[in-house]
Amino acid sequence: MQTERRIDVTVIGGGVIGITTAIYLELRGYDTAIYAEKVPFVDESSPEFATPYAAASIKPASVTFSGQERALSISQEIFGLFADAGSMGVRQQPHFVLYEEDRPDPGYADTVSGFRRISDIERYPHRPDATSVFGWQFDAFFAELPAYIARCYALYDSLGGAVHKRALTRDACRKLPGEVLVNCAGLGSKDLFDDPRPWMIYVGHQVIADGLPLIRTDCGELFSYNYMPNSDTISDGFTGEVYAYPRMDTVVLGGSRIPVSPSEEWKGHVPSASRRVGGVEVPSRIVELNNELLKTYAGVSIKEGNLTGRYGFRPVRDPDGHGVRIERTSLDDRPVVHNCGHGGAGVTLSWGSAAKASKLVGEAIEPDPAPLTVSREFAVAERLATRIRSNR
Ligand SMILES: Cc1cc2nc3c(=O)[nH]c(=O)nc-3n(C[C@H](O)[C@H](O)[C@H](O)COP(=O)(O)OP(=O)(O)OC[C@H]3O[C@@H](n4cnc5c(N)ncnc54)[C@H](O)[C@@H]3O)c2cc1C
Structure with missing residues (x-):
């Protein structure tokens, strides 16, 4: 026994x-x-259960x-x-961090592998009408x-x-x-436990795109990016940056970072141009800008996929x-x-x-x-x- x-x-x-x-x-x-x-x-x-997001x-x-x-x-x-x-x-894949305004190299430049400024890279995701693009690429682990x-x-x-x-x-x-x-x-x-310190929630919107062809770099690798457009095109501080994470069978598109106090009830208001995706209000930029970036870089229109909108809470203590x-x-x-x-x-x-x-x-x-x-x-x-x- x-x-x-x-x-x-x-x-x-x-x-x-x-x-x-x-x-x-x-x-x-x-x-x-x-x-x-x-x-x-x-x-x-559910939004407060963070890991699935x-x-x-x-x-x-x-x-x-x-x-x-x-x-x-x-x-x-x-x-x-x-x-x-x-x-x-778990795999390692190229990750791009891209801005339309100049930025100094990040503090982690020496601690990640494969760090390269995009001025040294021939092709990277960017808006066709961006006057200039700055940033870097490195090899990021991805689960x-x-x-x-x-x-x-x-x-x-x-x-x-x-x-x-x-x-x-x-x-x-x-x-x-x-x-x-x-x-x-x-x-x-x-x-469950007393905590003398405050908590904050940062809401993150995502659009999941299914049914698309595989999205790869020119060398056939899976890749991901974060992209920050020119500040002139951003009306608030919470929904400017977008990201894309092509996975094996789907693409995860984001994002937003909207602060909400845990004592408030999040009512789903998006403080910038928005659209409904599968009944959920998401920042329009997640679809529009990511579509532009992925179309020009990888030749895939995410609008042709089955799109699902959702949001989750990042719990910040x-x-x-x-x-x-x-x-x-x-x-x-x-x-x-x-x-x-x-x-x-x-x-x-x-x-x-x-x-x-x-x-x-x-x-x-x-x-x-x-x-x-x-x-x-x-x-x-x-x-x-x-x-x-x-x-x-
Ligand atoms: C849109 C979005 C994108 C993100 N992207 C990334 C990313 O790319 N990289 C990254 O590192 N992080 C990312 N995060 C953050 C990451 O998801 C969270 O930091 C992480 O999931 C927190 O994990 P956790 O285990 O602490 O909490 P949770 O995943 O919320 O798990 C909490 C657990 O506690 C249990 N629990 C809670 N209360 C009780 C109770 N009363 N009784 C019993 N069980 C209870 C729950 O059931 C659950 O099992 C993202 C988050 C969001 C929302």
């Missing part, structure tokens, strides 16, 4: 932060369980995070390992969603992790098993202060490690955040690493465990 697993650490939340943290802790040598109301791409999505690029991002450089470098290293292994739905999340859940299962689907209250958290609780409940954290919450508090004398509030950078910072949270768990309870036994399908987990256990 199989004995029931004794749980060292309970992870609350099963979005990208919860599943990554749970895998990280398992590989460090803890027995864990996830308790979550929803699992991405299995359960119905992630584009999901792994690139330096605009979120306040103490120790961001180190967290980003851990994430890049682990996503690099996945891209090499080819079994997790093909939903495949990546499904692979993470399968890996967690093969490590012995258990997932319990349950909507929790503050009181229910008290009754969870485990010596330590890890709060990865995203926006739900605000209701303490935007003008400490930022992402990775700290230890307690609940009835039991340690609680928080790992939440990643805004638009949850995928990007997922592995770095998990490393930081795991360190705090380690201050409360020692891991007990056993030799790893995973199926050959997850051979990459052995390399990942070596990386994680080396404690670099």
Whole structure:
């Protein structure tokens, strides 16, 4: 008869932060369980459940995070390992960052691979009537969603992790098993645990285009871009930039970054020219400008695809202060490690955040690493465990 697993650490939340943290802790040598109301791409999505909306690029991002450089470098290293292994739905692809006004090189120019100014590149996406275009290109890691999340859940299962689907209250958290609780409940954290710092939501609109021919660079590679048109053409500060992420079977087009207080009800008002796509009001620029860019660069008219509009919430904790919450508090004398509030950078910072949270768990309870036994399908987990256990 199989004995029931004794749980060292309970992870609350099963979005990208919860599943990554749970895998990280398992590989460090803890027995864990996830308790979550929803699992991405299995359960119905809603704007406050952020992971199903992630584009999901792994690139330096605009979120306040103490120790961001180190967290980003851990994430890049682990996503690099996945891209090499080819079994997790992660790849590296050219990403363009383009502006119609001059910009200095970004701070990350020396830390990403393949950084090149577009003045050194022959072809890149641009509006035909733009008088000038500036920017750069680099090789960005990219997680093909939903495949990546499904692979993470399968890996967690093969490590012995258990997932319990349950909507929790503050009181229910008290009754969870485990010596330590890890709060990865995203926006739900605000209701489950006290937090002295404010939260903000940045609404992000997307249009999903299906049924199009594959969109590739001239060399046949998948690619992505962010494009900021001339400020004269932008009427507000929230819906100027657009992006496109061609995936294997669809294209994710964005975007917007509209600030809303979590105490307000978002009524869906778009502060610039808008249009309805599948019943959802989205900034027109997402369709019009992306169509222009993709038509001239890759010869594909997205208007010929089946278009679906949607919006999701980027949950930002303490935007003008400490930022992402990775700290230890307690609940009835039991340690609680928080790992939440990643805004638009949850995928990007997922592995770095998990490393930081795991360190705090380690201050409360020692891991007990056993030799790893995973199926050959997850051979990459052995390399990942070596990386994680080396404690670099
Ligand atoms: C439009 C858009 C585009 C984005 N693009 C990118 C990108 O390209 N790159 C990137 O890095 N990031 C991107 N992001 C951000 C990314 O999606 C988020 O940072 C990330 O998904 C946050 O993950 P999370 O696990 O913290 O939260 P969530 O995904 O929201 O998960 C929260 C989990 O907690 C559970 N939960 C909450 N409350 C309770 C409760 N009371 N009881 C039980 N369970 C509970 C939920 O069910 C869920 O399982 C984007 C976001 C949006 C909206």
